[in-house]
Amino acid sequence: MPTDNWRKSSYSPNAGNCVYMATGESHTVRLRESDGPDVILTTRPATFGVFIRAVKAGAFDQLASG
Numbered sequence: 001m002p003t004d005n006w007r008k009s010s011y012s013p014n015a016g017n018c019v020y021m022a023t024g025e026s027h028t029v030r031l032r033e034s035d036g037p038d039v040i041l042t043t044r045p046a047t048f049g050v051f052i053r054a055v056k057a058g059a060f061d062q063l064a065s066g
Helices: 045-056
Strands: 019-024 028-033 041-043
Touching: 028 045, 041 045
Parallel strands: none
Antiparallel strands: 019 028, 028 041
16 A cells, blocks of 8 residues: 555644545545554545535534533
């Protein structure tokens, strides 16, 4: 699995807790977090797009307030 195309989120700080994204085989999106780089979530671009739109719309805001 290629690891040279990981991109760090521009919203992630420099000192950890960084979110990385990469494209994977078979038109997939891969996500990982800097504290657990061996744990990789894989999804399809359309599904990831639905998730991003929901985050932008505030669908998960209640999770951050707890």
